[in-house]
Structures are given as C-alpha cells and as structure tokens.
Amino acid sequence: MSDTGTKKTNVTTRCGGAGGLWFMGFIGTLTYFLHVHSGTVWLVLVALWKAVFWPAYLTFYAFQAMHV
Numbered sequence: 001m002s003d004t005g006t007k008k009t010n011v012t013t014r015c016g017g018a019g020g021l022w023f024m025g026f027i028g029t030l031t032y033f034l035h036v037h038s039g040t041v042w043l044v045l046v047a048l049w050k051a052v053f054w055p056a057y058l059t060f061y062a063f064q065a066m067h068v
C-alpha cells in the first residue's frame with residue numbers, strides 16, 4: 001500500500017503564556033469574594049459567579065470611566 005499524499009502536520013502555538021496569570025487572578029478573586037460572601041450556599045455561588053466574570057466587569061467599568 002502506498003501513501004496517497006496525506007501528511008500529518010504539527011502546529012505549535014507560542015502565544016499562550018497568559019493562561020497562568022488569568023488563573024492566578026481567578027484564584028485571588030475567588031478567595032476575596034468567598035471571604036466577603038460567606039454564609040449560605042447561594043452566597044458562595046454568587047462569589048463563584050463574580051470570580052468567573054470579573055474581567056468583564058473590569059473592562060466595562062474601565063471603558064465607562066474612559067467615556068468610551
């Protein structure tokens with residue numbers, strides 16, 4: 001059997017270094033919001049929600065402050 005020209009290629013991404021920084025930010029905000037919102041299960045879920053979506057809030061309020 002002969003090879004019909006299909007070639008396997010490897011793709012390397014070199015711009016993925018910020019994932020660890022975002023994860024550290026997530027852990028830090030989760031710790032902060034869990035400290036502020038501790039008590040019931042619902043408040044812990046609110047803290048988790050805020051920790052996941054804090055970059056969106058930060059971007060929104062930064063653009064609002066810059067009047068963009």
